[in-house]
Amino acid sequence: MIDAIRNLGSRGISSVWRAGAMARFFMLILANSGMSFRRFQLTIREIYFAGVMSLVIIMVSGLFIGMVLGLQGFETLQRYNAEETMGVLVALTLLRELGPVVTALLFASRAGSAITAEIGLMKATEQLKAMDMMAIDPMSRVVAPRFWAGAISMPVLAALFSSTGIFGGYLVAILLVGIDSGVFWSNLHAAVDFRYDVLNGIVKSVVFGVAISIIATFEGFDADPTAEGVARATTRTVVTSALTVLLLDLILTGFMLRGD
Amino acid sequence: MDRKTIDLWVGIFMLMGIAALLWLSLRVGNLGEDRPSSTYAVEAKFTNIGGLKAKAPVKSAGVLVGRVSDILFDNDKFQAVVTLTLDGRYSFPKDSSASILTSGLLGEVYIGLEPGAEDKKLVQGDKVMLTQSAVVLERLIGQFMFGKAAEGDTAAAKK
Amino acid sequence: MSSSPSQSFVEIDNVDFSYGKRAILKGISLNVPKGKVVAIMGGSGCGKTTLLRLIGGQLVPSKGMVRVDGQDIAALDRDGMYAMRRKMGMLFQFGALFTDMSVFDNIAFQLREHTTLPEDMIRDLVLMKLDAVGLRGTAKLFPAELSGGMARRVALARAVALDPMLIMYDEPFAGLDPISLSVVGQTIRKLNNALGATSIVVTHDIVESLQIVDYLYFVSEGRIVGHGSPDEIRNSDEPFIRQFVHAELDGPVPFHYPAGNYHEQLGLAPVRPVTPKGSRP
Numbered sequence: 001m002i003d004a005i006r007n008l009g010s011r012g013i014s015s016v017w018r019a020g021a022m023a024r025f026f027m028l029i030l031a032n033s034g035m036s037f038r039r040f041q042l043t044i045r046e047i048y049f050a051g052v053m054s055l056v057i058i059m060v061s062g063l064f065i066g067m068v069l070g071l072q073g074f075e076t077l078q079r080y081n082a083e084e085t086m087g088v089l090v091a092l093t094l095l096r097e098l099g100p101v102v103t104a105l106l107f108a109s110r111a112g113s114a115i116t117a118e119i120g121l122m123k124a125t126e127q128l129k130a131m132d133m134m135a136i137d138p139m140s141r142v143v144a145p146r147f148w149a150g151a152i153s154m155p156v157l158a159a160l161f162s163s164t165g166i167f168g169g170y171l172v173a174i175l176l177v178g179i180d181s182g183v184f185w186s187n188l189h190a191a192v193d194f195r196y197d198v199l200n201g202i203v204k205s206v207v208f209g210v211a212i213s214i215i216a217t218f219e220g221f222d223a224d225p226t227a228e229g230v231a232r233a234t235t236r237t238v239v240t241s242a243l244t245v246l247l248l249d250l251i252l253t254g255f256m257l258r259g260d
Numbered sequence: 261m262d263r264k265t266i267d268l269w270v271g272i273f274m275l276m277g278i279a280a281l282l283w284l285s286l287r288v289g290n291l292g293e294d295r296p297s298s299t300y301a302v303e304a305k306f307t308n309i310g311g312l313k314a315k316a317p318v319k320s321a322g323v324l325v326g327r328v329s330d331i332l333f334d335n336d337k338f339q340a341v342v343t344l345t346l347d348g349r350y351s352f353p354k355d356s357s358a359s360i361l362t363s364g365l366l367g368e369v370y371i372g373l374e375p376g377a378e379d380k381k382l383v384q385g386d387k388v389m390l391t392q393s394a395v396v397l398e399r400l401i402g403q404f405m406f407g408k409a410a411e412g413d414t415a416a417a418k419k
Numbered sequence: 420m421s422s423s424p425s426q427s428f429v430e431i432d433n434v435d436f437s438y439g440k441r442a443i444l445k446g447i448s449l450n451v452p453k454g455k456v457v458a459i460m461g462g463s464g465c466g467k468t469t470l471l472r473l474i475g476g477q478l479v480p481s482k483g484m485v486r487v488d489g490q491d492i493a494a495l496d497r498d499g500m501y502a503m504r505r506k507m508g509m510l511f512q513f514g515a516l517f518t519d520m521s522v523f524d525n526i527a528f529q530l531r532e533h534t535t536l537p538e539d540m541i542r543d544l545v546l547m548k549l550d551a552v553g554l555r556g557t558a559k560l561f562p563a564e565l566s567g568g569m570a571r572r573v574a575l576a577r578a579v580a581l582d583p584m585l586i587m588y589d590e591p592f593a594g595l596d597p598i599s600l601s602v603v604g605q606t607i608r609k610l611n612n613a614l615g616a617t618s619i620v621v622t623h624d625i626v627e628s629l630q631i632v633d634y635l636y637f638v639s640e641g642r643i644v645g646h647g648s649p650d651e652i653r654n655s656d657e658p659f660i661r662q663f664v665h666a667e668l669d670g671p672v673p674f675h676y677p678a679g680n681y682h683e684q685l686g687l688a689p690v691r692p693v694t695p696k697g698s699r700p
Contacts, residue, residue, distance in 0.1 A: 041263075045266055047273065048266045048273075052269045052272075095289075118519075121518070126511045126512070127515050127517055127518070129511065129515065130509065130511050130515035132504075133477070133504055133509045134504065134528070134532070135501035135504040135533070136532050141532075156277030157277075159277055159280040159284060163280040163284060166288060185287075188288055190324075190368070193289065194289035197289060199289075
């Protein structure tokens with residue numbers, strides 16, 4: 001019993017410590033970001049691994065989720081004779097919530113874990129130390145480009161996710177349900193607002209991208225330099241990212257709805 | 261992986277992202293579209309606007325002719341002051357009337373503009389004199405119940 | 420500049436180092452003369468690698484001073500440290516090659532990062548370095564496709580890519596078959612002579628070391644327990660050195676980790692000391 005309490009306490013302390021260390025790590029990344037932009041080739045390479053490689057999973061998931069939303073929305077909306085507004089339901093759900101959040105969760109498990117594993121492995125095999133001994137700072141050569149690649153890729157992926165999702169909803173509406181294409185779009189236009197729906201969604205995806213990239217690079221850099229340590233760090237990236245994204249989503253949504 | 265291939269793919273990736281953002285903003289988010297080149301604002305006062313919100317559509321004969329740009333409260337007359345921004349392409353007679361309507365039972369709240377007969381047209385800064393406030397569902401139900409009760413009373417009195 | 424009379428490139432002066440409360444090095448002093456190959460020998464976990472980290476400035480001593488090329492390492496700021504490290508090359512224990520780059524790119528890495536040489540000149544330099552370790556043919560391979568000995572030699576070529584003045588080797592012979600081992604040993608010697616550099620080899624391979632180095636230091640439990648040239652070491656009577664050189668099972672370095680009485684722990688009655696068969700009391 002006492003052990004359990006003690007365990008809980010030490011876990012609490014360690015998570016507070018990690019949060020503080022991550023904030024410091026973020027500052028360190030920002031201070032060492034010069035090279036990521038001066039030699040943008042480094043960042044482009046990482047965008048390829050973080051962004052382009054996640055393209056298929058993001059777009060396929062987006063399409064399916066949009067279609068499912070369309071079907072479920074139709075099911076409920078037709079009870080109120082409002083099935084024409086199906087597109088509105090799909091678009092608003094995707095733009096405001098599902099687009100940024102689901103993309104962030106997929107991105108954390110696809111790209112975030114890969115970033116952690118890669119940096120962790122470089123640490124375990126002393127590649128980071130070797131680089132440091134060659135008078136090249138791993139923070140600016142390895143960590144910062146990966147961070148920026150993640151932060152840039154995430155909003156792009158979220159936009160693609162929402163777009164394919166709305167397209168999926170459109171397909172269901174037109175082909176399965178038989179809503180007129182003009183009605184679908186005019187309902188969308190009337191209900192979707194650029195400032196409150198599209199822009200807020202983009203803001204969310206940017207925030208999530210930064211958060212996941214910090215977590216992923218930090219966990220990799222902080223990993224125990226063993227195979228086991230890297231595996232643990234990878235798991236931690238996915239779990240911490242998911243929780244952080246959901247918490248941030250709650251906070252951001254609270255702020256964004258208040259202005260409405 | 262060849263550097264050129266990576267550059268190419270990242271380029272495609274970024275272009276796709278920008279295209280998606282533009283599509284979301286323009287086609288879905290309605291930015292840029294339906295934004296008339298010239299507009300004029302008129303004011304209308306209502307005793308009750310119900311669930312009307314800023315950016316709600318203004319329709320005439322079912323066609324979107326403008327949007328609600330501002331809602332204020334007039335503390336002297338205790339009325340709502342609604343600013344309607346109308347599309348410069350359309351003009352309405354000065355004695356047009358504005359009413360707050362709901363599309364369907366639970367649909368969105370909008371302002372319906374009913375044209376009048378006068379020759380003079382509404383211009384920037386004019387006031388719409390004839391207005392009809394929102395039908396508040398609770399009040400309607402209350403009236404209905406009251407009416408029923410009164411009916412019952414008279415029925416009872418007749419006996 | 421250096422006040423040392425013997426033209427030392429690296430001077431370690433009475434250095435202590437500890438990880439937390441665990442003392443790793445206790446008052447170590449040693450000199451590495453310019454142009455020589457010096458071996459630091461000792462058993463596993465005696466602090467040899469720590470010593471290299473101290474010289475490279477990746478760790479800071481808790482007491483004492485480390486001087487490289489006359490400069491106090493601990494007193495350097497970040498830029499000064501990086502300028503110093505450009506004069507150093509280091510071979511890590513398992514090579515630490517960058518796994519996401521080809522052999523060619525691994526060696527070109529520092530040239531590309533630190534110089535503005537045109538790509539065709541970098542190509543020539545890389546091929547020269549690879550040729551020096553006999554692996555010009557592997558330029559297009561990836562580290563995962565190399566054998567352990569080949570990876571070590573590629574890492575060697577990478578360590579000397581910028582023609583360093585000081586080359587440090589962390590266990591260059593660990594886990595190599597006898598042929599690769601002697602190839603790596605010969606290459607270390609050859610490179611040192613060709614570059615006019617100074618080399619420090621941290622190892623526990625006494626046989627190979629005695630063949631290639633100019634001077635040896637023995638470290639045990641964080642202290643220097645003996646030093647000398649290969650000839651002196653071969654003929655030394657120091658018990659530790661004797662044990663090390665001749666690979667004796669028991670000596671100053673005990674075979675047994677300190678433990679309680681063996682027989683008691685097994686629950687046997689400790690009647691009398693056991694004498695091996697055939698030996699006479």
